[in-house]
Amino acid sequence: MAQLTDDCFAFGGPLLSVDEAAALVAERLPVLAGIETVPLTEADGRIAAGDVVTGLDLPLFDNSAVDGYAVRFSDLTAGPETLLPVRGRLPAGAAPGCDALSGSAMRIFTGAPMPPGADTVFMQEDVRREGDAVALPAGLKAGANRRLAGEDVARGSLVIPAGRRLTPPDLALAAATGHAALAVRRRLRVAVFSTGDELAEPGAALRPGAIHDSNRVLLVALLRRLGAAVTDLGILRDDPALLPGLLRAAADGHDLILTSGGVSTGEEDHVKAAVEAVGRLVFWRLAIKPGRPVAMGLIGDTAFVGLPGNPVAVYVTLLVVVRPLLARLGGARLDAPPSEPARAAFRYRKKAGRREYVRVSLRRGADGVVEAVKFPRDGAGVLSSLTGSDGLAELPEAVTGVEEGDRVEVFRHPLLW
Structure with a gap:
């Protein structure tokens, strides 16, 4: 260390x-x-010790985004609908088989791999089943309702940068790309x-x-x-x-x-x-x-x-x-703090060369613009000014005063930027 x-x-x-x-x-x-390695269930809020790169595509394979029927777009006719025989059933988690889908439709469910040759999926509520065949309406675009392998994250992509404070979505992405644990800063x-x-x-x-x-x-x-x-x-x-x-x-x-x-x-x-x-x-x-x-x-x-x-x-x-x-x-990456603009509903004087933080509450003015209202007491010992305000208006060093109507940047409590 x-x-x-x-x-x-x-x-x-x-x-x-x-x-x-x-x-x-x-x-x-x-x-x-x-640095220590912890399971994903213990990594929330920790700092990533290094870049995390995926060795997998996400999704891993082309798959259906809906419950419905997978077809080869070139098998659709120019008429108002196409009637195709239904060949088999493909739930999520099943292998797609080796035979290419041609001249027929396959019943498919969300997340299931696309059958070989299939490139388009009709939603089940948009079709009409007729015995062992399905009537498919015209108008669907080629590739509809198909999720391509790697369209979320491609193999070799950076999924978590070093220094990032890990969030639940980060952990979900790490899990989806095959990681059970992560190296984090102590x-x-x-x-x-x-x-x-x-x-x-x-x-x-x-x-x-x-x-x-x-x-x-x-x-x-x-x-x-x-x-x-x-x-x-x-x-x-x-x-x-x-x-x-x-x-x-x-x-x-x-x-x-x-x-x-x-x-x-x-x-x-x-x-x-x-x-x-x-x-x-x-x-x-x-x-x-x-x-x-x-x-x-x-x-x-x-x-x-x-x-x-x-x-x-x-x-x-x-x-x-x-x-x-x-x-x-x-070892954490320090990002610029998020702020939001507001229209000052107060007047204030300050010294040049000093950065000041003014406690304010936010409200919406009659014209719909968000306004910052200054807390009535300025003292650094007034704890109620923190519980009774929405955030801090930052007044940079070059500013010497604020007039009503001026734009100010406000950081909301709690300021864990």
């Missing part, structure tokens, strides 16, 4: 754009996840904890000044949706004497340590010093809102990312910053 080196995170510079950060991750970090092992003396476990009784820890719940759920194997390490207290040892212990057996809170420059933000005591830390002062204080570093061979403490900032930075990192370390 590849290892991280001391200069992997030597990005430099006082402030990075989101795109610069993603490019540096792609350029400088190795793929850490090893799940990334991610250790997650929150920091802060003010935090209590969800459901616990709260002492004065304490709050329930929601960030860790959010992170664990999102990481599992992204395919990671997560270890929940709970809440770490703001103790500068204990944090370095706890971080060093978390690095053992994990590919990534992910924390929330404690990475800013306040007197009670001790994570920065703790990481520097046992590893190396470089701040990503990202040009992003919400979520500028994001830290990245290295503890031994384990990557470290410290996210902000506010939950909306955690949500945005995990999906915009950490997701590309996970893709790189895990």
Whole structure:
């Protein structure tokens, strides 16, 4: 397995754009996840470790797309219908035989191989049976209702590219082309904890000044949706004497340590010093809102990312910053995120040079155009702005404001792009 080196995170510079950060991750970090082979029933959501090429045609042979009667098109007459004797019956799974079909029709069922010489199938509801013969109406085109060998996937075709996150249709295609198992990347092992003396476990009784820890719940759920194997390490207290040892212990057996809170420059933000005591830390002062204080570093061979403490900032930075990192370390292909255009039904001002994500709900205007309505409160700690909105409107660095009627691009929740 590849290892991280001391200069992997030597990005430099006082402030990075989101795109610069993603490019540096792609350029400088190795793929850490090893390879294992799993049965198709366990491969959903995993990352394909290599290209999957089919050695079979799909379909394997010419076959009927319907229940009906197979004929040779050249046997049809020019009149309003053709009467042909019926010779045999061919269900799915039966061998087609060796004799070429000529001057007759064969009863055939969906999926059955086409008899030799046959090239067209009449649907059973379109014909009239007369004893041992069948009356076939005029007007059907040559080759109708016949599926050709390889028309779905031809032998030698790429059916699954390396780095693809496997979906149920991918697994069905792999099965249809003869694969019982696939080589996939091992799940990334991610250790997650929150920091802060003010935090209590969800459901616990709260002492004065304490709050329930929601960030860790959010992170664990999102990481599992992204395919990671997560270890929940709970809440770490703001103790500068204990944090370095706890971080060093978390690095053992994990590919990534992910924390929330404690990475800013306040007197009670001790994570920065703790990481520097046992590893190396470089701040990503990202040009992003919400979520500028994001830290990245290295503890031994384990990557470290410290996210902000506010939950909306955690949500945005995990999906915009950490997701590309996970893709790189895990050998996954990172596709451009899908978005949809909407007409802004709000006004907004922002700084040039910073990418911002505005929480919006979508509605259809009186003229039928989809509109984006801004959530009424902006705070990075307003969790209800995530549950009460449909997605995030992305405002690029060059944009300095939005007027009503402007076009914006919206990424719907959950943003597992």
